[in-house]
Amino acid sequence: MNEIVLECRDVGHWFGSNRVLNEINLQVAAGQIVALVGPSGCGKSTLLRAILGTHPPKQGDILANGRKVTRPNRDVGIVYQNYSLYDFLTARDNVAFGLMLDETSLLTRCLKPFEYRKLRNVHREKAMAYLEKVGLAKAAHLFPAEMSGGMRQRVAIAQALIMEPQILLLDEPFGALDEATREELQLMLLRLYQENREAKQAGVKPPYTILIVTHELNEAIYVSDRVLGLSQYHEGGEQGATIVYDKAAPVFHPGDARNFEEFERQKDELRNAVFDPEQNQHHAEYVAFWQNLK
Amino acid sequence: MxxxxxxxxxxxxxxxxxxxxxxxxxxxxxxxxxxxxxxxxxxxxxxxxxxxxxxxxxxxxxxxxxxxxxxxxxxxxxxxxxxxxxxxxxxxRRVPTWKTLYTDGLLRVTEGQGLKKNEYWLWEDSKATASRLISGMLAGVVLSLGLGILMGAYSPIEAFFLPTLSFLAKIPPTAMLVVFFILVGVGEDMYVTMIVFGMLPTLAIAVFQSAKKDVPESLIYKAYTLGGSDAELIWNVIFKQILPRMIDAVRLQLGPAMVLLVAAEWMVAGEGFGYRLRLFYQRTDMSVPYLYLMILGVAGLTMDYMLIFFRRYLCPWFGE
Structure with a gap:
């Protein structure tokens, strides 16, 4: 049932003599929403860029859907913190952009303009469906410059989701948003997870696998079903950061109360295992996601 | 205030x-x-x-x-x-009155001149100058945009061309005229070559810088994750993103291109605005030159505004 869509095998990375990542071993199964937390400067971004394929690791392999990642490709989607969208496209066309790039090529668009036009209408309809999913159907005709930060981030998420990537990376996606917008978008992630569960119950592959990097522990525990801690504070710390925490997180339903007090026990555990510079003991007891599953 | x-x-x-x-x-x-x-x-x-x-x-x-x-x-x-x-x-004749500008300027260039009364100066000069300017600009813009975008997209191409282009861009194009006169001759080809090479270094560098600076790498990486090919990245991301800035860069090159053209016509042409200006300068008669200066100004403004409207039409997202 647990189809592995992302795997890191002994991944290490360094800049000159500065070792950043060391012996990162990680498996993410389809349908998981994984939150990645860690102290600042621990290499979260380095790991993310390695998974994305823009800066492959100097050691070890990263496999997305069983294929080695050597450059950014359509198996791994990305949403950046600064909601990078294509300024020259409307919200709808931004979402449809990936379908156009993926399903047609420059040559076919030039040689068969009429077929492309038909296909483009199909793409646009599908894009509208995704915009509706993120609650932005009314803003379909707006350019990014005319949208607020929260709207742009939703478009960026729809733009990535429409490609149905094997795994979607969210790089501190809600960091620059106001509280209310952030909560709405967190709810949106919970609704996606809901769809995953329904798919699982129906016995099909869950559609959304997400790795979300965040510095907000509440958010990490709330939106995810699994929390990863990446930290340089462990016994081999001078060799670079590694995964020091890997446990399941409580699953919330979109309608549930946002009772963050329930999180305190897990937050304490995270602070102790991931964020405490004095913590140099063996971390194996915290990396227990797969054992616990069995 | x-x-x-x-x-x-x-x-x-x-x-x-x-x-x-x-x-x-x-x-x-x-x-x-x-x-x-x-x-x-x-x-x-x-x-x-x-x-x-x-x-x-x-x-x-x-x-x-x-x-x-x-x-x-x-x-x-x-x-x-x-x-x-x-x-x-x-x-x-050095500062003709409006009446003189009309009788000795406008009437003279619009009515048939010469022995057979069949030389229409304004028409002939405009035709010559405009065709030189337009073909030179078109060729120059296409080459410069292509080169600039490729330089922005591929670092080896940048590394190959940038030092030379930076050097060439610092030579005043009017000083380079001597090279074109000698190597290409003084026919119509010369004007096109001259405008192309006069604008290429500056425009290509401007486009290259825009392609580097105005396209964040996150947009490039994202386009790859959306299934884009290298060619699609260049056309559908870089080109589309910097199109308005390229149009503005071309607008800025209109002035230098006209300077270069009029200077070359002044020196070697047998027709065109620069030629006619020199002719009347030698007679110390300014009635035609002042008229031509006005026409040049209006033509430059018109081209500039055409490019602005072109940009607004193609890039409504860019704003004013």
């Missing part, structure tokens, strides 16, 4: 119109004053002639049959009427 405080549109138009009217008024006063002085200068010849005429008339009164005196009077009267005609016709 605060620094940076905007003003209403009516006020803006009023102020702009005032400046133009002041310019026109100052020119009118200047040209009329000069032409008045010129008339005075000619008219000053009249009083001595007239007193001479009075003397002759006095002599004629005493012996009316002296045929020499009659002849002298006739000659003097002819001279006086000639000078009177000259007074009316006197004009200053």
């Amino acid at each position: 605060l620094v940076g405080q905007p003003i209403p549109l009516t006020q803006r138009i009023l102020l702009g119109a005032t400046c133009i009217l002041l310019l026109i008024g100052a020119y009118t006063i200047w040209s009329e004053t000069l032409s008045y002085r010129k008339r005075e200068e000619v008219a000053n010849k009249l009083p001595p002639l007239k007193s001479e005429l009075q003397t002759i008339e006095a002599q004629l009164a005493s012996n009316p049959d002296d045929s020499d005196l009659v002849q002298a009077k006739q000659d003097l009267q002819d001279r006086i009427s000639r000078v009177e005609r000259d007074v009316l016709a006197a004009k200053d």
Whole structure:
């Protein structure tokens, strides 16, 4: 049932003599929403860029859907913190952009303009469906410059989701948003997870696998079903950061109360295992996601 | 009034119109004053002639049959009427009045000239200059945009071309004219070559810098995750993203291209605006040059605004 869509095998990375990542071993199964937390400067971004394929690791392999990642490709989607969208496209066309790039090529668009036009209408309809999913159907005709930060981030998420990537990376996606917008978008992630569960119950592959990097522990525990801690504070710390925490997180339903007090026990555990510079003991007891599953 | 405080549109138009009217008024006063002085200068010849005429008339009164005196009077009267005609016709050619600009400028360039009255200067000059400018600009823009974008997209291409282009961009294009005259000759090809190479270094560098600076790498990486190919990245991401900035860069190159063209025409052409300007400069007659300068200004403004509208139409997302 647990189809592995992302795997890191002994991944290490360094800049000159500065070792950043060391012996990162990680498996993410389809349908998981994984939150990645860690102290600042621990290499979260380095790991993310390695998974994305823009800066492959100097050691070890990263496999997305069983294929080695050597450059950014359509198996791994990305949403950046600064909601990078294509300024020259409307919200709808931004979402449809990936379908156009993926399903047609420059040559076919030039040689068969009429077929492309038909296909483009199909793409646009599908894009509208995704915009509706993120609650932005009314803003379909707006350019990014005319949208607020929260709207742009939703478009960026729809733009990535429409490609149905094997795994979607969210790089501190809600960091620059106001509280209310952030909560709405967190709810949106919970609704996606809901769809995953329904798919699982129906016995099909869950559609959304997400790795979300965040510095907000509440958010990490709330939106995810699994929390990863990446930290340089462990016994081999001078060799670079590694995964020091890997446990399941409580699953919330979109309608549930946002009772963050329930999180305190897990937050304490995270602070102790991931964020405490004095913590140099063996971390194996915290990396227990797969054992616990069995 | 605060620094940076905007003003209403009516006020803006009023102020702009005032400046133009002041310019026109100052020119009118200047040209009329000069032409008045010129008339005075000619008219000053009249009083001595007239007193001479009075003397002759006095002599004629005493012996009316002296045929020499009659002849002298006739000659003097002819001279006086000639000078009177000259007074009316006197004009200053360095700062011609509006009337002179019309009669000696506009009428001359729009009516048939030459022995067979079949040379229409304005039409011939515009045709020559415009075709040189347009073909040169088109070729130059296409080459520069292509090179600039490729340099922005691929670092090896950048590394190969950038040092040379930076060096060439620092040589004044007008100084390079000598190279084009010698290597390409002085035919029509020369003008196109000259404009292309005159604008290429600067424009290609401007486009390259825009492709580097105005396309964040996150947009590039994201396009790969959306299944884009390298060609699609160049066309659908980089080109589309920097299109408005490229159009603005081309607008900035309009001025230098026209400078270069008029300078080259001044030196070697047999027709065109630069050629006609030189011709009238040699005659110290400014009635045609001033008219041509106005036409050049209006043409430049028109092209500039066409490019602005083009940008607004193609890139509605870019704003003003």
